[in-house]
Amino acid sequence: MDGLETRQLRYFVAVAEELHFGRAAQRLGMAQPPLSKAIRDLERQLGVQLLTRTTRQVGITPAGEVFLRDARTALAAVAAAARRARQAGQSRPMLRVALKADFDGGLLAPILDAYAGLSAGSSAEVMPVELVLGGPGDQIEALHDGRADVALALTPFDEHGVDSEPLLTEPRVVALPAVDPLAARTDLCLADLAGRRLPNGSAADSGDVAPPPLGSAAVKDLSQLFNLVEVGSMVWFLPAWVARQFPRPNIAYRPLPEIPPVTLAVAWPAELRSAPVAAFVRTAQEVADAAVTATPQPRHRGPADADAAGPRQRADH
Amino acid sequence: MDGLETRQLRYFVAVAEELHFGRAAQRLGMAQPPLSKAIRDLERQLGVQLLTRTTRQVGITPAGEVFLRDARTALAAVAAAARRARQAGQSRPMLRVALKADFDGGLLAPILDAYAGLSAGSSAEVMPVELVLGGPGDQIEALHDGRADVALALTPFDEHGVDSEPLLTEPRVVALPAVDPLAARTDLCLADLAGRRLPNGSAADSGDVAPPPLGSAAVKDLSQLFNLVEVGSMVWFLPAWVARQFPRPNIAYRPLPEIPPVTLAVAWPAELRSAPVAAFVRTAQEVADAAVTATPQPRHRGPADADAAGPRQRADH
DNA sequence: TCCGATTGATATCCTGAAGATATGGATGGG
DNA sequence: CCCATCCATATCTTCAGGATATCAATCGGA
Numbered sequence: 001m002d003g004l005e006t007r008q009l010r011y012f013v014a015v016a017e018e019l020h021f022g023r024a025a026q027r028l029g030m031a032q033p034p035l036s037k038a039i040r041d042l043e044r045q046l047g048v049q050l051l052t053r054t055t056r057q058v059g060i061t062p063a064g065e066v067f068l069r070d071a072r073t074a075l076a077a078v079a080a081a082a083r084r085a086r087q088a089g090q091s092r093p094m095l096r097v098a099l100k101a102d103f104d105g106g107l108l109a110p111i112l113d114a115y116a117g118l119s120a121g122s123s124a125e126v127m128p129v130e131l132v133l134g135g136p137g138d139q140i141e142a143l144h145d146g147r148a149d150v151a152l153a154l155t156p157f158d159e160h161g162v163d164s165e166p167l168l169t170e171p172r173v174v175a176l177p178a179v180d181p182l183a184a185r186t187d188l189c190l191a192d193l194a195g196r197r198l199p200n201g202s203a204a205d206s207g208d209v210a211p212p213p214l215g216s217a218a219v220k221d222l223s224q225l226f227n228l229v230e231v232g233s234m235v236w237f238l239p240a241w242v243a244r245q246f247p248r249p250n251i252a253y254r255p256l257p258e259i260p261p262v263t264l265a266v267a268w269p270a271e272l273r274s275a276p277v278a279a280f281v282r283t284a285q286e287v288a289d290a291a292v293t294a295t296p297q298p299r300h301r302g303p304a305d306a307d308a309a310g311p312r313q314r315a316d317h
Numbered sequence: 318m319d320g321l322e323t324r325q326l327r328y329f330v331a332v333a334e335e336l337h338f339g340r341a342a343q344r345l346g347m348a349q350p351p352l353s354k355a356i357r358d359l360e361r362q363l364g365v366q367l368l369t370r371t372t373r374q375v376g377i378t379p380a381g382e383v384f385l386r387d388a389r390t391a392l393a394a395v396a397a398a399a400r401r402a403r404q405a406g407q408s409r410p411m412l413r414v415a416l417k418a419d420f421d422g423g424l425l426a427p428i429l430d431a432y433a434g435l436s437a438g439s440s441a442e443v444m445p446v447e448l449v450l451g452g453p454g455d456q457i458e459a460l461h462d463g464r465a466d467v468a469l470a471l472t473p474f475d476e477h478g479v480d481s482e483p484l485l486t487e488p489r490v491v492a493l494p495a496v497d498p499l500a501a502r503t504d505l506c507l508a509d510l511a512g513r514r515l516p517n518g519s520a521a522d523s524g525d526v527a528p529p530p531l532g533s534a535a536v537k538d539l540s541q542l543f544n545l546v547e548v549g550s551m552v553w554f555l556p557a558w559v560a561r562q563f564p565r566p567n568i569a570y571r572p573l574p575e576i577p578p579v580t581l582a583v584a585w586p587a588e589l590r591s592a593p594v595a596a597f598v599r600t601a602q603e604v605a606d607a608a609v610t611a612t613p614q615p616r617h618r619g620p621a622d623a624d625a626a627g628p629r630q631r632a633d634h
Numbered sequence: 635t636c637c638g639a640t641t642g643a644t645a646t647c648c649t650g651a652a653g654a655t656a657t658g659g660a661t662g663g664g
Numbered sequence: 665c666c667c668a669t670c671c672a673t674a675t676c677t678t679c680a681g682g683a684t685a686t687c688a689a690t691c692g693g694a
Contacts, residue, residue: 030654031655033655038653055659056661056662056671058671063405077395081326088383372641639691642687644687648681
């Protein structure tokens with residue numbers, strides 16, 4: 001009676017995403033008829049209609065929607081099992097740390113140093129670190145499908161299935177072309193950005209003040225982002241530490257009090273808190289605490305930037 | 318390259334649990350040779366040795382341990398996908414509430430009433446309730462594999478992958494045979510129970526003061542438990558509300574300050590917070606609050622029990 | 635030390651299900 | 665009204681999952 005196979009889940013996800021049997025079959029590297037049959041068998045097995053097909057169009061039922069969601073997480077869980085097993089089988093297992101390039105708040109290097117330095121004490125809970133930078137999806141997704149053991153991510157993110165501890169909170173600044181008239185002003189508000197293209201694609205003059213995603217998947221690293229900003233095709237919201245770490249002559253960073261601050265957090269799969277992960281998390285927290293309390297604020301740029309890169313705050317949970 | 322099937326996971330879990338190919342094959346309803354081959358193929362596919370076999374004995378490697386854990390959760394995720402899809406496909410979808418019989422703190426009936434009464438307001442977020450009482454594992458497991466949408470459970474439980482809100486906290490009492498000499502005393506401590514058999518199976522004279530599990534899977538409901546206690550073969554720790562709800566002539570409930578109190582909580586899968594679930598959770602909290610603030614303490618039994626069933630406290634997170 | 639019992643591995647055969655190809659039928663657009 | 669599009673049906677083929685029989689290695693006991 002029971003016994004769903006991941007193959008069936010993969011097939012359904014493909015069809016549900018494409019809403020087109022032909023394209024889904026092509027994506028799966030198979031012919032269309034067996035795919036149709038597989039989906040029909042799946043529906044019969046579940047006793048539920050997942051898709052509505054006319055001869056011209058495929059739609060998804062409410063039950064199909066929930067199954068699509070659950071199928072995706074189940075597939076991620078299976079992939080995670082495989083990845084973690086492979087990882088655990090390595091003779092030199094690595095602690096895989098996922099992060100978005102340049103979005104570490106300047107903490108990555110000291111954290112890695114401190115973590116490596118831990119080996120003097122108890123060697124068992126320290127292992128070599130491997131950075132997971134690219135790949136599909138965000139860092140949290142890398143945790144879910146087993147590509148990484150721990151992640152540095154900017155909140156807010158999807159907390160489902162992960163535990164996390166905040167490391168540091170900073171306000172966000174807006175990155176403008178230096179030639180932009182707004183760059184001459186020190187106090188900006190969201191309304192001033194009317195007409196400029198924002199990260200979420202919509203123009204700023206639409207009334208939404210929702211916090212724009214600053215980790216849009218489309219832009220892979222800061223270099224690309226800086227290029228877009230420099231040519232004036234976009235403005236962007238960035239954590240203040242980025243303004244501190246990456247001064248650029250053609251880009252002006254300005255504070256924007258309306259935008260809520262971001263928090264950099266260390267996250268790991270909720271089920272899994274191995275000794276090395278725990279040690280890494282602890283180390284990260286200690287480094288972040290030290291950075292907040294001990295570090296004098298570096299000010300390499302103009303006075304406006306000093307405001308933008310206001311005092312670091314230890315994030316409170 | 319990739320493409321792990323749930324069948325492979327089921328096979329591995331069986332072998333890893335039995336540590337015996339023959340028995341595992343029997344459990345899976347298949348012959349031993351293909352099972353051996355399947356496991357070997359799995360290991361080759363992962364590039365990792367999961368089991369150590371001599372001709373006489375099967376052991377599990379560290380990698381196998383982590384894979385076993387992940388495989389179990391992946392299988393639960395797949396099962397959950399199937400169950401929830403079936404559920405969502407029903408023409409009259411039900412809100413399935415998992416709980417342990419008689420362990421609802423007396424809140425179940427008022428919660429259900431209040432929840433049903435909600436339909437007057439916004440009908441969309443209320444659906445008929447189905448109780449999930451039995452089945453393998455505990456209520457949290459029922460959430461994980463999709464047998465239930467919400468659960469009432471006693472903390473502490475495994476919080477991984479679930480969100481929860483506490484409803485009420487009460488001290489625990491010990492249930493003794495009325496004829497037990499200790500029943501004459503009003504103030505007991507753990508040491509007094511030396512020699513009696515405790516729920517976790519170990520005798521009380523072993524030095525552990527760890528909170529004994531009061532939801533041992535072995536005993537399905539309170540009737541069985543009461544029988545065991547009445548014949549003097551066991552003493553048991555129970556939430557104080559049980560003493561209030563189920564007075565028994567042959568059983569004495571006595572307070573035991575050393576045992577930490579329990580909290581009844583409402584829990585749901587972390588990924589899933591549908592409108593009906595949210596409404597149920599809210600209703601449960603409101604009912605619990607009302608019960609704590611408004612209910613006069615009913616006292617049907619002797620003075621000692623009154624102490625045992627001390628004031629209800631609203632649980633603080 | 636030897637023999638039998640236990641247990642996993644190997645060899646060979648078979649069945650069924652996954653998949654391919656060819657084709658039909660329904661629908662929407664021009 | 666016809667053609668293009670797209671899902672369903674029918675039939676055939678292949679191969680992987682599984683069964684049976686057997687071997688090989690190890691442990692225990694006499």
